Amino acid sequence: MKISTFFYILKQGFSNIKRNILFSLASIGTIVSCLFLFSIVFAVVMNFQSGMKEIESKVTISVFFNEDASQETIDLIGEQIRVVDYVETMDYISADEAWDTFCKQNYDNPEAAKAAYGDDNPLKNAASYEVTLKDVSKQAEFVAFAKGLDGVRKVKSSDVTADSITTLSSLLGYASVGIIVILMLVSIFLISNTITIGITVRKEEISIMKLIGATNFFVRAPFVIEGIIVGLVGSAVPLVLFYEIYGRVLEYVAGRFGVITSIFAFVSRQELFKYLLPVGLVLGVGVGLIGSLLTTRKHLKV
């Protein structure tokens, strides 16, 4: 394509929007609201997921050994667990460490309590591997696997936590995908409508173009450019807006409800936009592109 042709088509794309400004604004408006909603959903999902990662990392499984297990057996068990691909971390907790932790968690004065028991550690058989998984939904599988290992006495896990996290996360995933798909379909429909109107308004011009010998590409391109511009503006506006708003919300929450931020680490604005910006732009431009391509294909045959 020649450069002059490119600029001509670009200019025509802009003038399509100008000529048809009300409808163009209407479709930009729809994309803006769709993508704004999308941004909110996206931020919630991302925060939720990062929260879940945190929780997941706290969902530990303890693998206890037979009372007579030798150090070799324990090491062997460790080796076998370590090579499982969905195991995130594995720490060895000795009986003494377990006792220490227990005292700290259960007595006001752990030192005194320990002294009272003296050398008689009630948890002397409680040495274990504390395992965390990359994906909590694999918990049942891991428990079954660990129980089958030689020298393992008991595997302790919290099934309730794991199950509810898995369910909640997939539920949220489905819901957000559903919402986003619906919003995108609405946007495509509206863009397609706007472009159909543009084509109707310029029917005469298009038919003259064709009779003079314009290629399909040349006739369609300005409308596709129109769709892309509408998509681009429609995605840039809500992204900029949401960038501001998200920052303020984080500031507000940190200022007013400091407690929350100490329990739950929000995803930072930079981190969020590292994903939201490209996804939002691709969605906006993609919606514009698909809407206009479908419409021009339908209406502008030679």
Added chain:
Amino acid sequence: MIELENVTMTYPGGMTALKDVNINIEKGEFVFIVGSSGSGKTTLIKLLLKELDATKGSISVAGYNYNKIKRRDIPKVRRRIGVVFQNFRLLKDRTIYENVAFAQRVIQTPGRYIRRRVPAMLTLVGLADKFKSYPRELSGGEQQRVAMARALVNNPDIILADEPTGNLDPKNSMDIMNLLNDINKRGTTVVVVTHNKEIVNEMKKRVITLKKGVVISDEKVGGYIDED
């Protein structure tokens, strides 16, 4: 240059607009195609521009056989045909200059060439001083001359004029015809579809007469045949 062999055109509704039409137009000819309304003139033009596909028979224009032509070659053959319409079909929101330049932009002519070629065409049709005007500011005859400039600007092999004088008074009609004649003398094939009796008789060119979709006469130097 233009060849129709046993061309029949039946519309989906069952109406047959052209029946077994054979027409052969050589390069450089000036031909009138005449007939009253309903004779199939408009259908013939649409077939030549490949807006419609013939039901039967074969059409070839400028070396392209329409039965075998690829979709992407349709614009190429159209570029070799300059079209002029009865109602001018100028773009009302653009100046005269832009209207003519449009025909070149559409086929992706470089800008510097457009800037040279458009004024030359407007001079040829005698409208060089009106390049900034809009179509509504011009008379019918002037608008038709703009349409001629647009048809000519891409240097077509064929000029196809559909009732070019239909909306014009006798004086303007004659001007347009003289312009077409000049263009023809430079080697361009000219096909004029009309039912303007005076002009056909005046010009003394080849005349093909259609009646109810059938060619009823084809004379080297003909006149308008009154059907009644």
